[in-house]
Amino acid sequence: MANFLLRRLVFSLQKRFFSAPTTSKSTSIRTTSKPIKNSSTLDNTPSKTSFKSTINDVSSSVPPSFSIQYLTNSCGLSLNSAISTAKKITLEEKNKEHFDSVISFLKSHEFSDTQITELVQKYPAVLQCRILTNLKPKIEFLIENGIQGSNVPKLIISTPAIFFRSLDAQLKPAMALIKRVLTSPDKLLVVARRGSWILTTDWKSWHKNLDYLIELGVPKRRVQELLVLQPRCLYQDIERIKYGVEMVKNMGVKPDDVKFIHTFRVISSLSELGWKRKVKVFESLGWNSGEVVSTFTKSPHCLSCSEEKLRNAMDYFVNTVKVDRRTIINYPKILMYSIQKRVIPRYTVWKILEERKLIRRSQFIWVLNKSESDFIEQYVTRYSDLIPHLRSIYLSCKEDSITPTSS
The missing domain is CATH 1.10.150 (DNA polymerase; domain 1)
Known part of the structure; x- marks a missing residue:
């Protein structure tokens, strides 16, 4: 019964918003009915009270009509998507002029219709943002820091939370921290694309990690490389960072070594149990513990390979190509x-x-x-x-x- 009523309501909405020609009688739902006599053959028929309750439940689940109408006609959402989105936010018709201004503002900064639709689906509250005190200063901030043109909407779409974070308390200090390490606007754009969340997450946590690596003796250019290649690597608990550093140092790789960052990237992505499992895989293939460390420091990403890939590679190189194990240990890159x-x-x-x-x-x-x-x-x-x-x-x-x- 509820499904039938919901279909009736959706049909009514479609007629209203898309001006479908009326070919049937009124679709209004009657909330009264004649009493039904008690009979064992009608046990599954809803009573008058439950029928009214069902109608009320279905009606209350349908968002205000203006919200759906605006989301479909002005923002490009499908009807189903608009109904779902409208449950998260109520758009009042008296504020339509403001919503229109927000869309016009976004279009003036190279947001396409498709991008506006995607943004509103992700964060419908963007329609309620103030332009002069929120949207405008934040977009200007991005432009001032080298993110310009079509890159602005791309960044916003990937991280709409930019519009919902404090400019002074979050965005500015996070950007200052990034620019402290990066040396060119091009690299800033790469980081913004690869880890756009880095502008909106707690900058104080990875600030500590950054300082720790620099104080440890990791050259600034290596930290920059880490930030560009894998920004998420810096956004870990400080104890996790220290664990990864100690593991790498115990392998004989010094912080100023070019291999340090690449080795650290892989180690920090593995748990202690994960590391032990990888070691066991290599040992099962004939490596001793020293050879595993040697292999890893020469080609850190070997440990990122699955056990199946490693076994298949060893089998083909040893049994088909006839490469001896020592050669593979010396040139482990071939396993990748x-x-x-x-x-x-x-x-x-x-x-x-x-x-x-x-x-x-x-x-x-x-x-x-x-x-x-x-x-x-x-x-x-x-x-x-x-x-x-x-x-x-x-x-x-x-x-x-x-x-x-x-x-």
Whole structure:
């Protein structure tokens, strides 16, 4: 019954807001009915009292009509989305002029209709923000700090909370802290895109983390690199930061080493239990604890690989390519390459050339480091006259890599 009533109400709203031609009689819902005689065959029929209660419940769940009308006609929301959004906020018709001014203001700063729709869906309260004391000074603040043009709406859409944080107490000190480390507006824009939340979250917490790393001896340019590559890494509990630092230092990597930040990034993303599990995976593949540390410091992101990927890579390199374990330990980066998309297609070409004695005997792993264009030029195009189908063989291997399970 409730579903039937709700459908009737939605139909009525659609007719009203979209001027649908009236083809049926009035859709008003009668709230009275004749008494129903008590009968065992009508046990599931609602009584007069429950019928009225159902109508009242459904009616109260439908937001004010102006809110829905404005959200659909002026903000571009679908009817269902407008009904859902209108439950979060009440838009009064007497304030329509202000809502229109907000939309016009946003459009004047390169917000497209689609972006306005997305913003209102995320934060409908933006329509109630004051322009002169809220929206305008905050957008001007972003522009003054190098975020301009179409980048303004992109940043706001990713973090609408900017409009709901204090300019003086939050946004300004957070921006000052970021600019203390960053040296160019371009990098600021990268950080703003990658971790836009950094402007709206508690800046005091990651201020401590920043100071700790700098006092520890991590060069400012390395901290800048960390902020650009993974800003969330700085937004952790200070004890977590200290744990990661100690782990890296115990591996023999000094704070001023170029490897420090990359090693710290991976360590800080792993729990102590997660680290132990990764170590056990490598040990099960034949590494001892010292070799695991050596592998990690040479190529920190190896520990970001899944256990399945590591096992598949070791199996292919050792049993098919015949690379000895010591070589892999010395050059662990090869474990990160996709077996299906990179290693197998290149090794297929390599074996053909080697069997034809067209290349000198050398380590296959060096071929993996080459860019795609360099590999094709040096190992495919160069020998296409002698082996006409070499390119098609290579491309076929790469295409086949789309369907198999991940490497």
